[in-house]
Amino acid sequence: MPHAVTFQKVSRHFGNVRAVDAVDLEVEVGEFFAMLGPSGSGKTTCLRLIAGFEQPTAGHIEIFGETAEGVPPYRRNVNTVFQDYALFPHLNVADNVAYGQMIRGVAKAERLRDAEAALEMVKLPGYGSRKPGQLSGGQRQRVALARALVNKPKVLLLDEPLGALDLKLREQMQEELKALQRALGITFVFVTHDQGEALSMADRIAVFDHGKIMQTGTPEEIYRRPKTRFVADFVGSSNVLSPDLTRRLGGPAEWASLRPEDIRLGGEARHEAQVTSLSFLGSATRVTLDLAGEKLTVLLPAGTDVPAQGASVRFSWDPSALHLMGPQA
Amino acid sequence: MHSDRQSRTPMGLKIAAGLGLAFLHLPILLIFLYAFTTEDKSYQFPPPGLTLKWFAVTWNRPDVWEALGLSVRVASISTVVALVLGTLCAAAISQTRFFGRETISLLVILPIALPGIITGISLRSAFNLAEIPFSFWTIVLGHATFCVVVVYNNAVARFRRMSGSLIEASMDLGADGFQTFRYVILPNIGTALLAGGMLAFALSFDEVIVTTFTAGQQSTLPIWMLQELVRPRQRPVTNVVAMVVVLVTFLPILAAYYLTRDGDQISGQGK
Numbered sequence: 001m002p003h004a005v006t007f008q009k010v011s012r013h014f015g016n017v018r019a020v021d022a023v024d025l026e027v028e029v030g031e032f033f034a035m036l037g038p039s040g041s042g043k044t045t046c047l048r049l050i051a052g053f054e055q056p057t058a059g060h061i062e063i064f065g066e067t068a069e070g071v072p073p074y075r076r077n078v079n080t081v082f083q084d085y086a087l088f089p090h091l092n093v094a095d096n097v098a099y100g101q102m103i104r105g106v107a108k109a110e111r112l113r114d115a116e117a118a119l120e121m122v123k124l125p126g127y128g129s130r131k132p133g134q135l136s137g138g139q140r141q142r143v144a145l146a147r148a149l150v151n152k153p154k155v156l157l158l159d160e161p162l163g164a165l166d167l168k169l170r171e172q173m174q175e176e177l178k179a180l181q182r183a184l185g186i187t188f189v190f191v192t193h194d195q196g197e198a199l200s201m202a203d204r205i206a207v208f209d210h211g212k213i214m215q216t217g218t219p220e221e222i223y224r225r226p227k228t229r230f231v232a233d234f235v236g237s238s239n240v241l242s243p244d245l246t247r248r249l250g251g252p253a254e255w256a257s258l259r260p261e262d263i264r265l266g267g268e269a270r271h272e273a274q275v276t277s278l279s280f281l282g283s284a285t286r287v288t289l290d291l292a293g294e295k296l297t298v299l300l301p302a303g304t305d306v307p308a309q310g311a312s313v314r315f316s317w318d319p320s321a322l323h324l325m326g327p328q329a
Numbered sequence: 330m331h332s333d334r335q336s337r338t339p340m341g342l343k344i345a346a347g348l349g350l351a352f353l354h355l356p357i358l359l360i361f362l363y364a365f366t367t368e369d370k371s372y373q374f375p376p377p378g379l380t381l382k383w384f385a386v387t388w389n390r391p392d393v394w395e396a397l398g399l400s401v402r403v404a405s406i407s408t409v410v411a412l413v414l415g416t417l418c419a420a421a422i423s424q425t426r427f428f429g430r431e432t433i434s435l436l437v438i439l440p441i442a443l444p445g446i447i448t449g450i451s452l453r454s455a456f457n458l459a460e461i462p463f464s465f466w467t468i469v470l471g472h473a474t475f476c477v478v479v480v481y482n483n484a485v486a487r488f489r490r491m492s493g494s495l496i497e498a499s500m501d502l503g504a505d506g507f508q509t510f511r512y513v514i515l516p517n518i519g520t521a522l523l524a525g526g527m528l529a530f531a532l533s534f535d536e537v538i539v540t541t542f543t544a545g546q547q548s549t550l551p552i553w554m555l556q557e558l559v560r561p562r563q564r565p566v567t568n569v570v571a572m573v574v575v576l577v578t579f580l581p582i583l584a585a586y587y588l589t590r591d592g593d594q595i596s597g598q599g600k
Contacts, residue, residue, distance in 0.1 A: 051497075051501060052500075053497055053500075053501075072500070072505070073497070073500040073501050074500045074501070074502075074503045074504055074505050078501075079501055079502065080497075080498070080501045082494045082497070082498060083494075084492060084494055086492060086494035086495050086497065086498035087498075088495060088498070088499075088513060089495075089517070090516040090517055091516075099499070099502050099504075099512070100502035100503050102512075103502060103503045103504045103508055103512075104503055147502070148501075148502075151502065151503070
């Protein structure tokens with residue numbers, strides 16, 4: 001069985017800018033795949049390469065085993081949910097959702113029935129006669145989702161679809177998207193710069209930086225065993241320890257990642273540091289320690305004792321929490 | 330506060346404003362009035378009598394029909410040319426980035442900023458150099474230079490307000506280039522094109538200067554009127570024709586104004 005999407009040494013250069021640089025990628029059929037990275041890391045360009053809005057400068061792309069380069073967007077069995085939703089302002093919601101089927105020549109009654117079914121799926125039944133301008137951001141997002149899903153794509157591409165929504169709505173949509181994906185069994189490829197979103201929704205994550213994939217793996221793997229400094233820092237803001245610091249803390253001379261929530265304060269620990277700042281986050285308190293010039297962040301769950309600013313504290317961690325990334329990470 | 334300011338307006342200023350408006354528009358009413366005068370040699374005021382006979386006289390003058398026909402044909406074809414070229418140009422300028430984009434944008438707008446006499450002279454000498462005989466088509470070419478600008482300006486403003494991802498969304502949903510143009514682009518820029526087209530038609534219809542330089546033996550309606558004013562006979566015929574010209578050019582401009590106004594409201598709902 002072929003992969004849903006395969007990239008073989010795919011590059012996309014814009015002049016001197018290597019937006020995507022020799023990327024190898026395999027998306028399994030039916031999985032929820034997240035492309036995570038800061039802005040300008042090449043993740044959106046990768047999505048556009050799958051959609052067909054960009055053509056690779058070099059390399060080979062396959063979608064369900066079929067060569068994709070040179071195939072225009074309108075002949076690919078993939079659909080996109082755009083960041084700004086891109087609903088057609090001159091059409092009402094039903095005609096927006098039915099657009100794909102209208103182009104394919106499906107009879108009017110049938111396509112409007114399908115559109116209504118799709119709107120029901122995204123919990124907007126009866127909204128067909130409204131204009132996109134009359135909807136809230138969250139509702140437009142759902143219409144965009146329905147408009148893509150009604151075409152039963154093999155791969156659904158989502159470009160930061162939750163970026164414009166407020167926190168509450170975003171969390172709700174995360175759950176709904178995940179449930180929809182499971183129910184439909186369609187491969188979702190999701191672009192986001194929000195590591196929390198990627199960790200909570202995706203089956204697998206590819207972390208992008210400077211046009212390259214730094215690491216691919218399950219959320220657990222990415223979080224627990226980052227391969228590089230960048231991944232450790234970007235996903236979950238880990239403490240990235242230099243080889244020198246790791247050695248001072250009793251490990252080998254290698255780059256290492258130590259999660260803020262894995263550090264415990266107090267007790268008869270060997271190491272000591274000064275508290276330089278405290279910030280209350282609600283469910284936890286973030287404590288910044290100064291260890292002879294090196295910064296170390298500790299996350300204390302609510303209910304534990306918080307040291308005073310400027311105090312000297314002892315700290316320790318479970319030996320298994322120190323994740324080594326090698327001397328050249 | 331608004332009404333305060335209104336009540337404080339000095340009477341003198343009100344009168345001045347009224348006189349200004351009267352100065353602008355009374356001559357037009359005079360043109361209409363003299364279309365009904367019984368005196369056909371000089372414009373004496375008040376007219377000695379009123380009659381409708383000049384409408385019949387005008388109707389039976391073949392030279393009027395010839396000039397009117399030519400003007401309508403020139404304006405129509407110039408408008409069509411402008412619609413095609415102006416839309417294509419607006420699409421290129423607003424949807425893509427390429428070397429020299431700003432320059433082309435400026436060069437397209439230049440003909441309407443240049444005095445018509447410069448456009449006219451330069452076209453005339455260019456036609457001479459290229460040994461193109463003056464004809465119907467040279468008039469059309471001359472008019473198209475400024476008609477394109479009008480369409481382009483309208484279309485480019487609408488294109489800029491249109492999200493670029495709409496076109497991608499349409500392609501993504503299976504529509505090829507023509508279908509995307511038909512179902513997404515045209516409905517979004519349609520009123521702008523209609524408004525631009527009507528404005529272009531009106532501009533072309535009453536153009537004198539460029540036409541003088543690019544026409545051969547033919548007379549468009551404005552040129553015919555100019556020639557007619559010099560002759561002493563049947564003067565009110567010119568006034569009848571002037572009335573028709575006002576109607577033919579004013580109505581499309583009025584329609585264009587209302588259409589673009591509605592378009593603003595529709596596109597304003599997008600966000």
